[in-house]
Amino acid sequence: MAFEGLAERLQAVMQRLRGKGKVTEADVKEAMREVRLALLEADVNFKVVKTFINRVKERAVGQEVLKSLTPGQQVIKVVNEELTELMGGEQSKLVKSNRPPTVIMMVGLQGAGKTTTSGKLARYLSKQNHHPLLVAADVYRPAAIRQLQVLGEQLDTPVFSLGEKEDPVKIAEQGVAYAKEHHHDYVIIDTAGRLHIDETMMEELKAIREKVQPDEVLLVVDAMTGQDAVNVAESFNKKLGLTGVVLTKLDGDTRGGAALSVKAVTNCPIKFVGMGEKTDALEPFFPDRMASRILGMGDVLTLIEKAQAAVDAEKARDLERKMRTQTFTLEDFLDQLQQVRKMGPLEDMLAMLPGAGQIKQLKNFKVDEKQIARVEAIIRSMTKEEKLHPEIINASRRKRIAKGSGTTVQDVNRLLKQFEDMKKMMKQFSSMAKMAKKKKRGFRFPFMS
Amino acid sequence: MSFFKRLKEKVAQKTESVTQKFISGLSKTSTSFVGAISDLFSGRSKIDEELFEELEEILISADVGVTTTMELVERLRQEVKERKIKEPSELQPLLSEIISDMLELEGKSNQLQMNPDGMTVILFVGVNGVGKTTTIGKLAHRFKNEGKKVVLAAGDTFRAGAIEQLEVWGQRVGVDVIKHQAGADPAAVIYDGIQAAKSRKADVLLCDTAGRLQNKVNLMEELKKVHRVIQREIPDAPHEVLLVLDATTGQNAMMQAKTFGEAVNVSGIVLTKLDGTAKGGIVIAISNELQVPVKLVGLGEKPDDLQEFDPAQFVHALFKDAINKEEELEQSVGE
Ligand SMILES: Nc1nc2c(ncn2[C@@H]2O[C@H](COP(=O)(O)OP(=O)(O)OP(=O)(O)O)[C@@H](O)[C@H]2O)c(=O)[nH]1
Ligand SMILES: [Mg+2]
Numbered sequence: 001m002a003f004e005g006l007a008e009r010l011q012a013v014m015q016r017l018r019g020k021g022k023v024t025e026a027d028v029k030e031a032m033r034e035v036r037l038a039l040l041e042a043d044v045n046f047k048v049v050k051t052f053i054n055r056v057k058e059r060a061v062g063q064e065v066l067k068s069l070t071p072g073q074q075v076i077k078v079v080n081e082e083l084t085e086l087m088g089g090e091q092s093k094l095v096k097s098n099r100p101p102t103v104i105m106m107v108g109l110q111g112a113g114k115t116t117t118s119g120k121l122a123r124y125l126s127k128q129n130h131h132p133l134l135v136a137a138d139v140y141r142p143a144a145i146r147q148l149q150v151l152g153e154q155l156d157t158p159v160f161s162l163g164e165k166e167d168p169v170k171i172a173e174q175g176v177a178y179a180k181e182h183h184h185d186y187v188i189i190d191t192a193g194r195l196h197i198d199e200t201m202m203e204e205l206k207a208i209r210e211k212v213q214p215d216e217v218l219l220v221v222d223a224m225t226g227q228d229a230v231n232v233a234e235s236f237n238k239k240l241g242l243t244g245v246v247l248t249k250l251d252g253d254t255r256g257g258a259a260l261s262v263k264a265v266t267n268c269p270i271k272f273v274g275m276g277e278k279t280d281a282l283e284p285f286f287p288d289r290m291a292s293r294i295l296g297m298g299d300v301l302t303l304i305e306k307a308q309a310a311v312d313a314e315k316a317r318d319l320e321r322k323m324r325t326q327t328f329t330l331e332d333f334l335d336q337l338q339q340v341r342k343m344g345p346l347e348d349m350l351a352m353l354p355g356a357g358q359i360k361q362l363k364n365f366k367v368d369e370k371q372i373a374r375v376e377a378i379i380r381s382m383t384k385e386e387k388l389h390p391e392i393i394n395a396s397r398r399k400r401i402a403k404g405s406g407t408t409v410q411d412v413n414r415l416l417k418q419f420e421d422m423k424k425m426m427k428q429f430s431s432m433a434k435m436a437k438k439k440k441r442g443f444r445f446p447f448m449s
Numbered sequence: 450m451s452f453f454k455r456l457k458e459k460v461a462q463k464t465e466s467v468t469q470k471f472i473s474g475l476s477k478t479s480t481s482f483v484g485a486i487s488d489l490f491s492g493r494s495k496i497d498e499e500l501f502e503e504l505e506e507i508l509i510s511a512d513v514g515v516t517t518t519m520e521l522v523e524r525l526r527q528e529v530k531e532r533k534i535k536e537p538s539e540l541q542p543l544l545s546e547i548i549s550d551m552l553e554l555e556g557k558s559n560q561l562q563m564n565p566d567g568m569t570v571i572l573f574v575g576v577n578g579v580g581k582t583t584t585i586g587k588l589a590h591r592f593k594n595e596g597k598k599v600v601l602a603a604g605d606t607f608r609a610g611a612i613e614q615l616e617v618w619g620q621r622v623g624v625d626v627i628k629h630q631a632g633a634d635p636a637a638v639i640y641d642g643i644q645a646a647k648s649r650k651a652d653v654l655l656c657d658t659a660g661r662l663q664n665k666v667n668l669m670e671e672l673k674k675v676h677r678v679i680q681r682e683i684p685d686a687p688h689e690v691l692l693v694l695d696a697t698t699g700q701n702a703m704m705q706a707k708t709f710g711e712a713v714n715v716s717g718i719v720l721t722k723l724d725g726t727a728k729g730g731i732v733i734a735i736s737n738e739l740q741v742p743v744k745l746v747g748l749g750e751k752p753d754d755l756q757e758f759d760p761a762q763f764v765h766a767l768f769k770d771a772i773n774k775e776e777e778l779e780q781s782v783g784e
Binding site for chain 2: 037040041042043045046109110111112113140141142143144145146147148149150151154195196197222224225226227228229231232249251252253254255257258277370372373
């Protein structure tokens with residue numbers, strides 16, 4: 001999960017402070033050193049780290065903290081506040097022009113994810129009943145136009161293109177004109193990736209900007225970017241005047257310190273984050289949530305929203321009925337597994353729970369994704385009959401299933417046993433609410449090791 | 450002979466054009482190549498804490514990472530003590546030596562390993578957008594110019610337009626591309642690629658794969674399958690598994706190298722986009738800790754923009770304009 005390591009590091013430091021009644025200047029210094037290292041390891045630019053540490057230190061050794069009754073908590077609060085502040089304070093929405101169409105221009109380095117993000121934005125806008133037009137202005141990268149067209153087809157969003165022989169400035173201009181004519185209320189211009197130091201190419205962007213007067217100029221930044229993020233963001237900002245940032249590939253395991261760096265040098269809000277390769281994997285960026293997440297304070301809101309978005313309400317009702325009536329099959333089980341997975345890696349979700357970082361058992365708890373894959377493979381290797389009536393799975397069937405799924409008979413045995421246990425458990429939860437109140441032990445999926 | 454002198458000689462041995470290309474790719478400023486070496490610590494009268502700190506910052510800002518930076522500076526401190534070094538100007542060659550040492554691995558070449566008797570198969574892997582497909586295009590161009598018969602396999606069946614992208618490169622450099630439809634099983638494409646390359650008596654088969662983040666277990670499993678197919682079809686293959694890394698990437702590159710390494714036994718690294726301002730310092734840590742050599746560097750988007758990795762040149766580039774850059778940054782970030 002993004003920022004995971006940072007959260008852990010800060011927590012370790014803060015834990016020490018928390019135990020103390022009184023914070024000395026030396027304590028603060030020690031804590032700040034840890035914070036500095038953690039931020040550097042998270043790829044926050046070292047200049048940004050310096051500024052940040054200085055600000056926190058000033059406040060932390062100030063009256064505010066030293067005189068407070070709970071100085072440890074006070075330091076945490078200061079770090080949290082400053083972090084939130086640095087990341088943008090409040091959530092920032094997409095600008096909407098009062099003279100449509102709203103023109104959005106996507107810019108960034110090669111491979112940052114502009115085209116994919118353009119597609120995601122189109123989908124995002126369409127879901128809100130807007131009618132976006134995609135404009136293919138990357139005439140350089142081989143098949144870039146094709147890529148956008150495929151996305152457009154998938155999303156049922158028109159793509160404006162003049163091929164790869166035309167000048168991108170002209171493409172952008174005509175694209176916007178086309179949008180006006182055809183009553184598109186949003187235009188998303190996908191430009192070619194370029195280096196911030198490539199003068200000619202930067203001039204091209206500037207020309208596009210002047211021609212079409214976009215309402216948003218969004219810099220697309222790879223969340224894995226290192227120290228150079230400041231140089232990139234600064235150049236693009238100086239040349240074009242950015243209005244916002246999209247942080248991509250945050251579904252990876254990068255800590256994402258570039259987010260802090262980019263924010264610090266451009267002072268532009270991060271408007272969205274990319275959380276996957278599919279077109280629905282675009283989420284708004286919430287600075288406060290992200291800061292809380294960094295500090296291990298949990299992100300219950302995101303968790304709830306994710307769960308709601310992923311779990312199909314009808315399926316959930318269906319599942320509930322099956323549990324009650326004891327007709328839950330391996331097929332349902334697989335289905336459920338897939339729903340859970342749609343919410344994202346389980347570890348991410350656990351990390352979002354408040355206090356999850358502190359619970360000892362969870363510390364060493366690792367959801368074994370390989371195990372999930374194995375379970376999936378096993379169930380997929382069963383016949384329909386077997387899935388509905390697992391009791392018919394005898395030794396020779398077990399052998400066949402193991403072979404078909406590339407697992408061992410023991411793996412198959414284990415899964416079947418766990419499935420049986422689970423069914424037994426379900427019997428007990430005729431009332432789930434009661435169970436939740438009474439029991440801490442909870443429910444174990446077979447893929448939890 | 451001092452390291453500094455050796456370095457100069459090494460560079461001089463290269464043909465003028467190659468060096469020139471490397472320099473112009475690595476730096477958009479016009480400071481002379483050799484001159485830049487000594488620039489770093491000039492103007493300093495003594496070796497003190499401040500100097501070490503500044504050095505630390507330069508390394509960190511080049512994405513070398515905290516751990517390796519500490520290690521480097523610590524080693525430098527020791528050498529300074531042992532060798533009783535007083536002049537700041539002597540630090541640079543010393544540091545270059547230490548870093549080059551980390552980049553040149555024993556028993557592991559910084560050059561591509563070609564199959565001496567038969568077809569060479571190279572598998573390209575990496576996260577999204579790092580430059581896998583482009584590197585394949587460039588490398589195909591190079592092999593073609595060497596008179597080799599090259600076949601490309603379009604193993605990225607997932608990303609929209611990926612197959613077409615490789616096809617354009619195929620046409621551009623004049624080599625065959627084996628493909629299936631979008632959404633097809635990548636292992637099947639690679640299998641066909643191998644058969645086609647065999648029957649066409651190709652010298653080199655370059656296999657493209659879809660970009661994937663290393664924490665996606667399913668996708669890594671898919672990649673393993675592709676790897677297994679190659680191993681099964683040709684003993685000793687793949688002869689190289691190249692992890693493509695974007696020089697702009699920070700510390701996550703280490704995770705990439707670890708995870709891809711475990712999954713498909715990465716044999717070398719291609720460091721792309723070194724024509725930007727990012728230094729790609731993380732490869733020092735990767736090379737040092739994981740013992741994976743860097744083999745190629747990408748210096749642009751054109752077919753010619755691919756060079757063999759040269760540790761000495763890389764080290765120079767690392768320090769080049771570090772000071773200028775810092776000053777500029779100071780003004781923009783500081784408040
Ligand atoms: N400046 C520069 N750009 C590069 C270099 N190598 C690749 N690129 C560009 O980076 C972008 C992404 O390159 P691709 O080759 O498509 O990357 P990929 O790893 O195949 O990407 P996916 O298949 O989408 O994962 C393209 O715009 C390339 O032109 C390089 O060395 N320098
Ligand atoms: Mg590709």
